[in-house]
Amino acid sequence: MRVKAxxxxxxxxxxxxxxNPALNRILFAPTAYTLEKGEIxxxxxxxxxxxxxxxxxxxxxxxxxxxxxxxxxxFIDNFTMYYLAPKFRFYKTENLAISAGGLLVGVIGGGxxxxxxxxxxxxxxxxxxxxxxxMPFSGKETFSHMIMFLGGKLPLSSKFSLVGESxxxxxxxxxxxxxxRFSTGNLAVDLGVMYNIIGxxxxxxxxxxxxxxxxxx
Numbered sequence: 001m002r003v004k005a006x007x008x009x010x011x012x013x014x015x016x017x018x019x020n021p022a023l024n025r026i027l028f029a030p031t032a033y034t035l036e037k038g039e040i041x042x043x044x045x046x047x048x049x050x051x052x053x054x055x056x057x058x059x060x061x062x063x064x065x066x067x068x069x070x071x072x073x074x075f076i077d078n079f080t081m082y083y084l085a086p087k088f089r090f091y092k093t094e095n096l097a098i099s100a101g102g103l104l105v106g107v108i109g110g111g112x113x114x115x116x117x118x119x120x121x122x123x124x125x126x127x128x129x130x131x132x133x134x135m136p137f138s139g140k141e142t143f144s145h146m147i148m149f150l151g152g153k154l155p156l157s158s159k160f161s162l163v164g165e166s167x168x169x170x171x172x173x174x175x176x177x178x179x180x181r182f183s184t185g186n187l188a189v190d191l192g193v194m195y196n197i198i199g200x201x202x203x204x205x206x207x208x209x210x211x212x213x214x215x216x217x
Contacts, residue, residue, distance in 0.1 A: 020125055021188045021214035024053065024061065024087070026151040026165040027177070031130050032097035032121035034089045035061040035214075043212040051083070059089040080108045097121045106139075113138035115147070126161070128153050145169050159183055177208055186214045 035055030051065035063085040087101030106112030119132030129152040151165030179192020192208035
């Protein structure tokens with residue numbers, strides 16, 4: 001899926017508490033939290049998009065990965081996608097964190113696009129609200145709209161929490177995605193469905209799958 005579609009999603013999921021293997025993100029959108037130094041999170045999205053996030057310091061982490069996408073004969077050639085997502089937390093108190101970062105997605109031998117963002121998260125690591133602003137960029141196009149994203153987490157039990165995120169941009173479509181994230185120990189597994197509810201584009205539900213595993217070195 002293109003970055004533009006991901007930037008415009010509205011997501012409602014169930015998430016983990018306890019070990020918090022996905023503390024640095026909601027579903028796709030970032031929180032202002034970063035990994036601690038020496039922590040590593042291995043994630044896979046939609047089965048074919050693997051990612052590793054490294055805690056460089058307690059306030060700076062970097063995620064990255066590559067994915068080979070097979071083409072369709074006569075329509076789309078095979079291509080390899082890469083992605084890089086640094087994040088720096090420059091302010092933190094007991095109930096507030098503020099960070100800035102970005103996501104770069106490109107195709108080897110082709111173009112690239114992504115966004116830079118600033119994000120604020122308030123609350124605790126178990127119960128929080130996140131708001132951020134993002135500016136898309138591309139190697140071929142110029143974007144004139146800022147994107148606001150909102151999200152939060154509300155615990156339901158020792159293993160499940162209600163989490164939601166939304167991307168708001170005037171004149172374009174919005175997706176919703178209810179789903180479930182189950183967690184045990186350092187592992188979190190996501191199952192969900194994305195659905196376009198506002199604006200143009202296809203209105204066919206798309207499945208969402210992801211998982212994260214956190215460990216330390």
